[in-house]
Amino acid sequence: MIRTAVVAAVAGHLPPRVVTNHDLALRFDTTDEWIRARTGIARRHHVDPGTTTSDLAARAGRRALENAGEEQADLVVVATTTPDRPCPATAPTVATKLGLTGVAAYDVSAVCTGFLYALHTAATAVQAGAARRALVIGAETFSTLLDPSDRTTGVIFGDGAGAVLLRAGEPGEPGSLESVHLGSDGTMADLITVRGRAAGPDHGDAGPDDPYFRMQGPQVFGAAVRHMTQSTRNVLDELGWSVADIDHLIGHQANNRILHAVTERLGLPAQRALVNIDRVGNTAAASIPLAMAHGHDTGRLRKGQRVVLTAFGGGATWGAAALTWPDLPRL
Numbered sequence: 001m002i003r004t005a006v007v008a009a010v011a012g013h014l015p016p017r018v019v020t021n022h023d024l025a026l027r028f029d030t031t032d033e034w035i036r037a038r039t040g041i042a043r044r045h046h047v048d049p050g051t052t053t054s055d056l057a058a059r060a061g062r063r064a065l066e067n068a069g070e071e072q073a074d075l076v077v078v079a080t081t082t083p084d085r086p087c088p089a090t091a092p093t094v095a096t097k098l099g100l101t102g103v104a105a106y107d108v109s110a111v112c113t114g115f116l117y118a119l120h121t122a123a124t125a126v127q128a129g130a131a132r133r134a135l136v137i138g139a140e141t142f143s144t145l146l147d148p149s150d151r152t153t154g155v156i157f158g159d160g161a162g163a164v165l166l167r168a169g170e171p172g173e174p175g176s177l178e179s180v181h182l183g184s185d186g187t188m189a190d191l192i193t194v195r196g197r198a199a200g201p202d203h204g205d206a207g208p209d210d211p212y213f214r215m216q217g218p219q220v221f222g223a224a225v226r227h228m229t230q231s232t233r234n235v236l237d238e239l240g241w242s243v244a245d246i247d248h249l250i251g252h253q254a255n256n257r258i259l260h261a262v263t264e265r266l267g268l269p270a271q272r273a274l275v276n277i278d279r280v281g282n283t284a285a286a287s288i289p290l291a292m293a294h295g296h297d298t299g300r301l302r303k304g305q306r307v308v309l310t311a312f313g314g315g316a317t318w319g320a321a322a323l324t325w326p327d328l329p330r331l
């Protein structure tokens, strides 16, 4: 029997503390106008001390299981750049917090593309019959990685988690992941880094002890536009879809200007890009599942619509996936 991996539920969770642009203007030499104009962000959420990535991930995962009316998953994959600690992985902690005793659980590290990489590995396990239900969670506490003196990264990133429950299904069923393309290029490794925990002598200018997230913003911007556009074209070509067939492009919410540039290059009307960056900021691996949950909760994503997910992140890594939106339960 040929199996596919079908999206059975989506859910998001944001920590309660809201940080507005005005709050940040008290901390950095910046303004609400600059942040809105250059990024599209109005507010983001930050965790309070003591709240971990696994806490956020478990909340989103719990909600996805509840939305699907399920209690069990036999695989938990967590995409994160901000694990609870360098070792061991965060996913087993999340599985335990969800009461999923003994299930397979592992982390995936691909920064802002992490969710698509995690989705691919989980979908492959479901297709192969190695898992019947898989929870794929993107979760981040990026606020804990930011240099308190760096206004560029300080205004962009937010915390949160998004989860997708995959189940085994039949080819052609709405919700089946129909095409996934992933890529990477290690020559761009220096564009996005946290060097503090790196081993070896070559730590660059920031030095081996730099514990903070560093990003070469304008270079990342250009590469993100190029690779998100090309990845989207790759999945369209594989499926024989045209650009006009895309009802919603759910791009990694890094910067609203990146989303605009990608739709412009594709020739897609700008309103087909689903945008929630204004309320959550850039939540890295949590970004795409949070946007999916936002689209579902607001009724924008409807059964039968064609959806393309695409992201670019550290590594560099990039990717895209396509599906026809299923009829998902709404609690």
Ligand code: UT7
Pocket (backbone or CB within 6 Å): 029, 030, 031, 034, 035, 038, 039, 112, 151, 152, 153, 155, 156, 216, 217, 218, 219, 220, 221, 224, 254, 255, 258, 282, 284, 312, 313, 314
């Ligand atoms: O999520 C993973 C992938 N990440 C991304 O895709 C992020 C991609 N990059 C970006 O979104 C943008 O590059 C940023 C939002 C990070 C920065 O925006 P930008 O338009 O590329 O700004 P820039 O770095 O070219 O800086 C332009 C000016 C500079 O001032 P001068 O040198 O022109 O006087 C910066 O110092 O803007 C200044 N600036 C700021 N001004 C006020 C940078 N950050 C701020 C700020 N507030 N927060």
